Amino acid sequence: MDLDAVRTVVTAADAGRFQDAAAELSITQQAVSKRIATLEKTLGVRLFTRTARGVKLTIDGQAFLPHARGLLRAEERAVASVRPGRRALRVDVIGRRLAPAALLHDFHREHPEIELDVVTLFDVDAAINAIRAGTIDASFRAVTMPGRQLPDDIGVARAFDEPIQLLTGPAHELAAARAVTPAELAGHRIWVPGIVPGTEWAAYYDALATAFALTIETTGPDFGTEPLLDTLAGSRSLATFVGERTHLLWPADHDLRRIAVCGPTPVYPHSLLWHRDNPHPALATLRDHLSPERREPPAAETWTPAWA
Template identity: 55%
Template sequence: MDTEAVRSFVRAAEFGQLQHAADELGVTQQAVSKRIAALERELEVRLFTRTARGVELTLDGQAFLPHARSVVAGVDRAVTAVRPGSRALRIDVLGLRSAQAVVLHDYWRSHPETDLDVVVLRVNDPRVAVAAVQAGDVDASFRTVTDPAALPRDVQMIHAFDSPLELLVGPRHPLAPARKLTPPQLRKHRIWVPGIAPRSEWAEFYDQLATAFDLRLDAAGPNFGNEVLLDALADSADLATLVGARDRYIWPTNHDLRRIPIVNPTLAYPLSLMFPRTNPHPGLRAIINHFASLTPLPETAWLPSWAMTPRRSADDIARR
């Protein structure tokens, strides 16, 4: 099977346009069309139907696509494995100040020889991140598909580590003097988490959290970034938000914001890592081993429902 024909099919499926696929591959539209036609003859099925907008996958094309992505990713990895100066390990994190990025930075400081490329996919739907892993655009992604049955067979997902939550408030907030807080103490206080995206894993997390502890979570308004959120907290006597204990936030000294741990139980966000089931990047195992060395949660901890089921963890991988 012509792997460049398979690559042309994958790119055409992603763009929905033969010309866009040709532009990315650096060939003519006619060349892409010929490759796909040859692939269809070899498979004895039609992969696309032509529309006024471009091309759409047939049912056979939809069935073939995840396998085709795996073929392309495997070829790319094979070439990279023998190419001098092979590319860095590319890992998607939610944000460069997120717990995931902080943990990776801690690892890199201890292993500066690691060729690591930390990127941020600007997507909220974890299925898009799955597709990026399948396509080889990233080697791994810190995203969670909360329904394991929906995870493609060619993508593996493990539990990486858990991120305890803290309450972040300004100096005039009534909870600001507290050294620690329990979930019942948060009730009736407005907890602002702007920009919770529908279909995201964190939307499901916050929904379960609010229900479990009767919390007043406010997702109103767009997310204008951390600086705007921190300014609002500093100026307010009743506004609070939730942040991960390992998340990195920086604010002016005069903001005098307070990060207060939540205990009995500790509220924790579970972080998963997705990567190809076959031929993962060779640099990934050492980082997974590093996750296994992180401090575990205390015994009294709350996690969302999907994290309470048996899950394969970094410890399991490290023991292999």
């Protein structure tokens, strides 16, 4: 498959206009159209449709896009394999709004000379497989799940214990509280859509609910962060849990409230995973940045699952 055409598809999908893709690729708009048309002919499907604002992916284009990105990553790995030490440090952060991304951003501010490639994988198994395959250099995960035994070639170190907060709308019974205890949350409906059984975050919330007799609901489809915040803003009974360093934005009229949970403070145990034989020179710098000596002291009383 013509990787220049694949790269053109990905660039056009991200840009939303062939003209912008042409500028980014330093080719003509006609060349962009020709590359995509040739690839569409090879595949036997249309990848884009034109709109008043530019172009958008068809259903087939949406199905093809993640595989196209995978092809380009494979190309990067092939090139990097003969240029050791020159590629970016590739790190999995679970989600770009979550605490690991904030930790990596702190690292980037302290070491701007180190090039980073930030990726988001699904769960700890995907992260371990990617580390062993060499497609990423490190991953932030909660890994000490019940019955889990890490492979001997995977290194792990605790990176950050993130306090969990309660997020409510202005009409919620607890909205005016500056802090609540886990025991005070018993009987309240806490909605955390998107919890997938078998994942590390599912294990964490299962342990949290059991420890404090909490009702953590996962019902309904996960439409993303914005619909969740919209629902909370108008609800008198629903609340959710968020990490202290989870980056959230919402309209001013939502008037959502972040409420500290303490006595004890539940914390989510983020760890860093890496391959013990990984020679990337920046990996040691990242590990040193996350060393225990550099961490802020924990809250007076914290809770983590027994497996952590």
